[in-house]
């Protein structure tokens with residue numbers, strides 16, 4: 037594996053051990069060499085989220101995602117199991133599935149090799165009778181995966197610690213929201229953007245500035261209402277949280293109140309806040325009085341990524357005849373907020389290319405970013421300290 041192309045001392049300035057934590061070096065958002073290093077230091081070793089099991093409800097349903105250089109298929113293999121497979125055909129390497137859909141088996145368009153939903157080679161025209169051809173020796177590489185509260189996670193490292201153990205305290209904290217039972221009215225759509233994946237790191241310093249006329253008008257977020265010290269924080273595990281404190285049933289809508297029934301069983305306190313939990317490296321869970329949203333992002337290059345946002349509700353809310361109209365109205369009302377975020381992310385990426393790109397310290401309500409950076413830098417430093425020969429690939433057979 038490569039060593040960090042950015043000196044350790046510069047990375048350490050983001051730890052906050054020698055004064056205020058500084059933002060990550062601008063090169064971490066622009067450098068192709070650093071991206072290579074980071075693919076190994078973070079993405080080859082950590083669990084990352086690839087979406088929701090509910091987006092593949094029926095056996096044979098699948099969708100695809102790109103993570104770094106890997107094209108992955110997330111497929112409902114059986115009633116119980118969702119598999120994460122490499123989409124690289126094991127004949128000559130064609131990517132054999134894209135987008136999403138429903139199949140009884142995967143067939144490569146190039147020479148029609150076919151694979152079961154679990155990735156076993158089922159057929160290979162003209163090859164099966166070739167002497168010595170053992171179709172049992174071929175299968176789509178299967179990536180280690182786990183489902184947590186309905187989220188599908190994958191990990192290229194067979195030795196990474198258990199995802200469920202890492203997220204157990206969070207699971208207990210979020211239990212009142214019953215996230216595993218919530219469902220999105222639409223499949224997640226990951227949209228490509230031309231900036232580095234780390235720019236999606238979330239904070240609410242900007243809510244009352246960038247979103248002054250949009251979000252802030254619907255859900256005021258002065259600093260006094262941003263609690264970055266919530267008990268949901270487990271920074272060393274890459275679980276980084278803050279709460280926005282509001283009135284009972286306050287939501288960022290045109291009325292300032294929730295438009296859907298409250299999630300059953302939430303306490304008054306839970307109904308009076310918006311809870312933001314980042315599960316590093318690429319999932320943000322937003323628990324609200326009437327729904328749970330999530331943002332998910334994946335790297336596709338040094339300065340490219342995909343990002344999607346999804347809204348999840350209980351079945352009882354989804355079944356309401358007026359649900360769709362209310363949901364679309366709410367979503368349209370919030371679209372300008374997302375437009376402002378997209379504008380800011382693109383603009384900051386442009387700033388990162390400049391010779392004048394800054395490494396400033398953070399505001400108090402940006403503590404989430406300092407914590408997230410610490411989780412990242414700990415991993416950069418650990419990977420950088422390893423001897424060069426340790427790079428093991430990815431997939432778990």
Ligand code: FES
Pocket residue numbers: 125126127128129130144145146147148149
């Ligand atoms: S590359 Fe897929 S069948 Fe040949």
Ligand SMILES: [Fe+2]
Pocket residue numbers: 242243247373377
């Ligand atoms: Fe924002």
